[in-house]
Amino acid sequence: MAQKPSIPKGTRDFGPQEMARRNYIFDTIRSVYAQYGFQQIETPAMENLSTLMGKYGEEGDKLLFKILDSGDFLRGVDPSAFCEGGTPKLAACICEKGLRYDLTVPFARFVVQHRDELTLPFRRFQIQPVWRADRPQKGRYREFYQCDADVVGSDSLLNEVELMQIIDEVFHRFGIRVCIKINNRKILTGIAEMIGQADKIVDITVAIDKLDKIGLDAVNAELAENGIPAEAIERLQPIIKLSGSNKEKLQTMREVLKDSEMGLKGCDEVEFVLNKYALVTAPSLTGRVGGGSALQLDLTLARGLNYYTGCIFEVKALDVEIGSITGGGRYDNLTGIFGMPGLSGVGISFGADRIYDVLNQLDLYPKEVSTTTELLFVNFGDAEAAYSLPAVAAARRSGIRTEIYSDAAKMKKQMAYANARAIPFVAIAGETEMAAGKFTLKDMITGEQLVVSTDELIAKVQS
Amino acid sequence: MAQKPSIPKGTRDFGPQEMARRNYIFDTIRSVYAQYGFQQIETPAMENLSTLMGKYGEEGDKLLFKILDSGDFLRGVDPSAFCEGGTPKLAACICEKGLRYDLTVPFARFVVQHRDELTLPFRRFQIQPVWRADRPQKGRYREFYQCDADVVGSDSLLNEVELMQIIDEVFHRFGIRVCIKINNRKILTGIAEMIGQADKIVDITVAIDKLDKIGLDAVNAELAENGIPAEAIERLQPIIKLSGSNKEKLQTMREVLKDSEMGLKGCDEVEFVLNKYALVTAPSLTGRVGGGSALQLDLTLARGLNYYTGCIFEVKALDVEIGSITGGGRYDNLTGIFGMPGLSGVGISFGADRIYDVLNQLDLYPKEVSTTTELLFVNFGDAEAAYSLPAVAAARRSGIRTEIYSDAAKMKKQMAYANARAIPFVAIAGETEMAAGKFTLKDMITGEQLVVSTDELIAKVQS
Numbered sequence: 001m002a003q004k005p006s007i008p009k010g011t012r013d014f015g016p017q018e019m020a021r022r023n024y025i026f027d028t029i030r031s032v033y034a035q036y037g038f039q040q041i042e043t044p045a046m047e048n049l050s051t052l053m054g055k056y057g058e059e060g061d062k063l064l065f066k067i068l069d070s071g072d073f074l075r076g077v078d079p080s081a082f083c084e085g086g087t088p089k090l091a092a093c094i095c096e097k098g099l100r101y102d103l104t105v106p107f108a109r110f111v112v113q114h115r116d117e118l119t120l121p122f123r124r125f126q127i128q129p130v131w132r133a134d135r136p137q138k139g140r141y142r143e144f145y146q147c148d149a150d151v152v153g154s155d156s157l158l159n160e161v162e163l164m165q166i167i168d169e170v171f172h173r174f175g176i177r178v179c180i181k182i183n184n185r186k187i188l189t190g191i192a193e194m195i196g197q198a199d200k201i202v203d204i205t206v207a208i209d210k211l212d213k214i215g216l217d218a219v220n221a222e223l224a225e226n227g228i229p230a231e232a233i234e235r236l237q238p239i240i241k242l243s244g245s246n247k248e249k250l251q252t253m254r255e256v257l258k259d260s261e262m263g264l265k266g267c268d269e270v271e272f273v274l275n276k277y278a279l280v281t282a283p284s285l286t287g288r289v290g291g292g293s294a295l296q297l298d299l300t301l302a303r304g305l306n307y308y309t310g311c312i313f314e315v316k317a318l319d320v321e322i323g324s325i326t327g328g329g330r331y332d333n334l335t336g337i338f339g340m341p342g343l344s345g346v347g348i349s350f351g352a353d354r355i356y357d358v359l360n361q362l363d364l365y366p367k368e369v370s371t372t373t374e375l376l377f378v379n380f381g382d383a384e385a386a387y388s389l390p391a392v393a394a395a396r397r398s399g400i401r402t403e404i405y406s407d408a409a410k411m412k413k414q415m416a417y418a419n420a421r422a423i424p425f426v427a428i429a430g431e432t433e434m435a436a437g438k439f440t441l442k443d444m445i446t447g448e449q450l451v452v453s454t455d456e457l458i459a460k461v462q463s
Numbered sequence: 464m465a466q467k468p469s470i471p472k473g474t475r476d477f478g479p480q481e482m483a484r485r486n487y488i489f490d491t492i493r494s495v496y497a498q499y500g501f502q503q504i505e506t507p508a509m510e511n512l513s514t515l516m517g518k519y520g521e522e523g524d525k526l527l528f529k530i531l532d533s534g535d536f537l538r539g540v541d542p543s544a545f546c547e548g549g550t551p552k553l554a555a556c557i558c559e560k561g562l563r564y565d566l567t568v569p570f571a572r573f574v575v576q577h578r579d580e581l582t583l584p585f586r587r588f589q590i591q592p593v594w595r596a597d598r599p600q601k602g603r604y605r606e607f608y609q610c611d612a613d614v615v616g617s618d619s620l621l622n623e624v625e626l627m628q629i630i631d632e633v634f635h636r637f638g639i640r641v642c643i644k645i646n647n648r649k650i651l652t653g654i655a656e657m658i659g660q661a662d663k664i665v666d667i668t669v670a671i672d673k674l675d676k677i678g679l680d681a682v683n684a685e686l687a688e689n690g691i692p693a694e695a696i697e698r699l700q701p702i703i704k705l706s707g708s709n710k711e712k713l714q715t716m717r718e719v720l721k722d723s724e725m726g727l728k729g730c731d732e733v734e735f736v737l738n739k740y741a742l743v744t745a746p747s748l749t750g751r752v753g754g755g756s757a758l759q760l761d762l763t764l765a766r767g768l769n770y771y772t773g774c775i776f777e778v779k780a781l782d783v784e785i786g787s788i789t790g791g792g793r794y795d796n797l798t799g800i801f802g803m804p805g806l807s808g809v810g811i812s813f814g815a816d817r818i819y820d821v822l823n824q825l826d827l828y829p830k831e832v833s834t835t836t837e838l839l840f841v842n843f844g845d846a847e848a849a850y851s852l853p854a855v856a857a858a859r860r861s862g863i864r865t866e867i868y869s870d871a872a873k874m875k876k877q878m879a880y881a882n883a884r885a886i887p888f889v890a891i892a893g894e895t896e897m898a899a900g901k902f903t904l905k906d907m908i909t910g911e912q913l914v915v916s917t918d919e920l921i922a923k924v925q926s
Contacts, residue, residue: 005514005572005801008560011507013573015580016587019503035859037836037866040482044474044606045508045562045592046528051468065509066531068558070596074550087537095531097471099508109468110476117478119883121869124479129508133533143507156869158848165856279849280856338468373500385621386742393628393743396498403500406584406619420582 010134010142016371021359022145024369025174025352026127029147032169033125036162038149041124043106045131046097053098055105055337063132065142066095099131103148104334104347111152112338120153120343141353150347152334157269160311160330161276163348167315167326168281168292170350175364177318178325181298184270185308185329187253188299190263191239194256195232204228205302208240212300216240239299246274246297253299269311270297307331311346317358325354375425375461376418377404378411387434391427391454398458418444425461473597473605479834484819485608487832488637489590492610492813495632496588499625501612504587506569508594509560516561518568518800526595528605529558562594566611567797567810574615575801583616583806604816613810615797620732623774623793624739626811630778630789631744631755633813638827640781641788642757646764647733648771648792650716653726654702657719658695667691668765671703675763679703702762709737709760716762732774733760770794774809780821788817838888838924839881840867840902841874850897854890854917861921881907888924 007013014022030040046067053061073094100106103126111118127147136142149166151159164180171178188208192201203226207219214222219240223233239256242249250267257263274295281292301314310330317325328348335343359365375395377388388404395402403423405414418426428440433451441457442449452460470476477485493503509530516524536557563569566589574581590610599605612629614622627643634641651671655664666689670682677685682703686696702719705712713730720726737758744755764777773793780788791811798806822828838858840851851867858865866886868877881889891903896914904920905912915923 004576006511006576007507007514007572008509008511011509013507013577014505015577016502016504019505023503034834035862035864037839037864039479039834040486041479042477042482044470044476045594046471046474046606048469048471051470062533065533067562068529068531068554070525070528072550074553087535090537091531099530109470113467113469114476114478119880121880123866131508143509151869154869156842156871158842158867158869161852162867276849276852280852282853285853285856286860371497371502376500379619379621386739389624389739389743390745390748393748397749399498401498401500403586404621404625406614406617406621408619417582417584 008142010136010140012141012143020369020371021356021365022352023371024365025355025359026145026147028173029170029350029352030125030127032166032173033149035169036123036149036166038123038125041107041110041126042128043100043103043110043126045099045129047100047106047109049092049096049098051109051338052101052105056101060101063134064101065099065131065133066091067097067099069094069096100128101132102130103128103146103349104150107148107150108334109338111343112335112340115340121151121159122153123149123151125149139353139357145352147350147352148347150345152343152345155330155332155344157272157311158276159346160269160273161280163328163346164273164277164295164313165280165292167313167348171293171315172288174355174359176325176355176358176362177293178315179294179296179318180313180315181296181301182270182273182311182313183298183301184266184311186262186266186269186310187257188266188302190257190260190266191236193260193262195228195235197228197232200226200228204236208300209302211240242299246295249297249299250274266310273311307334309333313348320358320361322354322358324351325358326350370422371401372421373401373403373423375400375402375427376414376421376423377402378414378426378428379405379408380411380430381408384408384429384434388427388429388439391439391457394454395458395461398462400458400461427457471605473599473603475604475606483832483834484822484828485815486834487828488815488818488822489608489610491636492633492815493588493590495629495636496612498632499586499612499629501586501588504570504573504589505591506563506566506573506589508562508592510563510569510572512555512559512561514572514801515564515568519564523564526597527564528562528594528596529554530560530562532557532559563591564595565593566591566609566812567613570611570613571797572801574806575798575803578803584614584622585616586612586614588612602816602820608815610813610815611810612812613808615806615808618793618795618807620735620774621739622809623732623736624743626791626809627736627740627758627776628743628755630776630811634756634778635751637818637822639788639818639821639825640756641778642759642781643776643778644759644761644764645733645736645774645776646761647729647774649725649729649732649773650720650762651729651765653720653723653729654699656723656725658691658698660691660695663689663691667699671763672765674703705762709758712760712762713737729773736774770797772796776811783821783824785817785821787814788821789813834864835884836864836866836886838863838865838890839877839884839886840865841877841889841891842868842871843874843893844871847871847892847897851890851892851902854892854902854920857917858921858924861925863921863924890920 052064077093129143129145131143134140167180188205189201192198192204207222211219220233250271254267277295283289283291308329309332312329314324315326330346332344334345377392379385392402392404424444426442433439438451438453439457440449441452515527540556592606592608594606597603630643651668652664655661655667670685674682683696713734717730740758746752746754771792772795775792777787778789793809795807797808840855842848855865855867887907889905896902901914901916902920903912904915
């Protein structure tokens with residue numbers, strides 16, 4: 001036989017069991033989003049490169065998959081483009097479309113393009129694949145799904161609270177224990193102001209973000225490398241090492257930031273979210289003894305993206321060693337890049353692939369997450385099949401996922417098929433059963449066999 | 464404001480209402496497929512061009528969207544490729560991946576690649592978008608969904624019967640009255656043999672396929688143009704003009720084809736499918752007065768693709784002027800192109816976009832096909848919002864899609880939002896309600912207002 005065909009590196013096929021599990025994840029998230037009044041949209045896989053380029057930094061531009069113009073893509077292209085300017089210049093000449101890199105930029109484009117049809121605030125969710133020409137490695141794919149929800153056109157902090165609730169509800173339904181970490185970009189800005197290094201905010205947050213990974217000394221070294229004076233680094237120490245309850249941390253922060261209006265506003269925002277989240281996830285409301293998932297102020301949380309301007313959040317699974325499984329935050333000017341300034345938004349994104357891994361590791365899938373056939377009718381030949389077909393139809397009408405084996409194959413082969421497919425019930429009709437107007441129903445787990453009418457058969461499989 | 468951003472021609476954004484309707488279509492098809500024991504898979508959007516090229520004919524190759532290799536795609540490319548050989552040669556040098564053009568070739572690739580993990584017969588379904596660089600026009604898009612089901616590894620005609628049943632069940636659930644047209648490639652081959660033009664089978668079927676569009680004279684002219692002798696065309700006439708019931712048509716066909724073993728086998732196959740379909744869609748089984756959708760033998764049905772070898776089918780909506788809304792057939796060697804010969808298969812594909820158009824034209828969407836918010840809490844400020852939040856949480860826990868307006872905006876603005884979103888109930892809590900521990904619930908359709916407790920509010924909205 002010829003060499004097996006393959007798929008591009010970093011991409012995946014999903015078989016029936018993986019699909020059932022992935023659908024369970026997507027359906028759960030979709031259902032919670034809808035419960036909170038979010039509305040689903042979808043955008044095309046391909047966007048104009050003018051929409052995508054320059055939105056993800058220089059690195060991001062390189063990771064865009066570009067689509068060769070169709071037809072005679074070289075027409076009108078100056079041949080010197082092939083020699084001078086290198087590949088980026090040529091790519092710009094022969095590609096005008098690219099695959100979407102995330103759901104955020106297409107959403108911003110959607111809001112601006114359809115602004116006349118939308119009622120603000122607009123609460124949208126979107127569950128679609130994205131593509132990145134990243135180097136594939138364990139847990140990193142070139143095609144993967146994002147599950148985003150955003151509210152645009154409102155700067156109310158109630159939106160942040162509701163997104164925290166959604167996170168809590170989704171992971172509660174999954175049975176995954178999580179800690180939601182929260183921070184606020186304004187606090188970070190306040191810190192930078194306080195130490196007189198307002199222009200170094202990005203360097204500082206990037207360095208602080210590495211505390212867990214590289215430790216305090218290395219963070220301090222990195223800060224120094226980035227040109228932050230020793231005295232300022234000294235003043236940063238109590239903040240980097242901050243500990244205690246959320247309340248205690250906030251109290252300390254308010255003292256440290258007492259001269260920074262921006263920093264204090266960040267503290268107010270975090271406090272509002274913490275209080276309201278506690279209110280709506282109280283045990284009396286949720287019926288859960290401990291209330292909602294833990295919400296923890298974490299000043300080392302800075303997230304990579306530079307466009308967040310208010311609250312930022314990230315979710316860690318408590319029982320599995322894995323990176324952030326959900327994240328998000330507030331951005332003040334997402335649609336400005338498309339000529340529609342002043343629209344504040346806040347959003348979250350569930351990492352479906354990592355959630356899939358966590359559910360697998362903890363073996364948390366409910367039993368019902370299977371779409372396999374429940375009942376197989378054995379096929380002994382034309383007459384027997386014709387006898388069975390009305391019962392097959394009746395079983396399906398009763399909601400039972402039912403098959404009749406297509407071919408009059410050997411019994412052994414048909415039973416092997418039932419086993420391989422993990423089908424729990426097999427119905428058999430040979431001469432004896434046909435004469436009696438019955439079926440022999442075999443329970444494939446217990447091995448029990450019963451002679452039953454069609455109605456009894458359906459009742460037994462359903463029970 | 465800057466010029467509005469746009470999306471590539473031939474692609475579409477789907478807003479909340481369109482999404483609700485599309486999900487209804489996909490969910491219905493998915494649910495029927497599962498009922499019949501079909502298992503869902505998904506394959507990557509990108510396939511290797513070596514998988515795709517040469518599978519759809521020369522025209523098809525041109526319609527593939529090719530993806531520019533990432534990184535330095537010109538490295539190692541002979542500069543003369545830019546000048547000589549033209550665009551196809553250069554494209555082959557700088558692109559190794561393409562977007563899938565249909566779901567059939569990726570499925571064949573999937574079966575061969577995963578053959579060691581699969582139990583045959585394999586009943587799979589797949590609902591994913593495909594991309595074609597076709598000239599966009601009304602009803603034809605460059606990105607659209609296909610909803611395919613196939614059985615491979617079985618040549619039993621029961622599979623054809625079950626696929627007919629699936630078609631019948633899906634359109635019954637949609638409330639769309641259809642006629643399923645059936646033909647058999649073996650009958651067509653028999654006809655070609657009978658008139659001594661076995662090598663002209665493709666030309667003949669293509670010409671016959673146009674009968675409805677261009678009429679008998681033009682079909683005859685086209686047959687003559689294709690080098691079919693006048694005498695043979697004469698002998699084809701009774702077949703092209705065949706009429707009567709399925710039974711009558713089959714009887715005539717059997718006489719005409721009495722010397723063609725292949726042709727008679729085709730008649731047998733069609734008869735088997737017709738009889739078994741009648742059996743399983745009988746009114747006593749379906750509870751539907753007229754039984755299943757009409758199944759009609761139509762010899763002019765030839766379908767464009769050349770790989771069908773047995774039964775072929777196509778579905779026409781009875782109450783809307785539109786092309787085929789579903790089609791399919793039996794192919795004997797789909798996986799042979801990937802080095803795994805001898806695997807027979809049969810499949811169908813629902814045309815989601817056309818079904819969407821038909822449901823819209825006939826206004827057949829059920830009322831429940833809406834995912835809009837059912838209950839909006841008005842927000843008068845911090846204290847009022849805090850008072851409402853527990854009721855918001857309780858409503859959501861009762862399964863009501865609920866929002867609280869994010870900002871303490873003017874009442875008028877919040878009511879306008881409820882109207883624009885078509886939210887049927889609005890809950891209001893001002894000083895009076897708060898003092899009494901109640902809400903005023905307004906029915907936005909009748910205008911009725913009630914003062915209620917949280918429990919009463921939930922009961923009222925649910926009823």
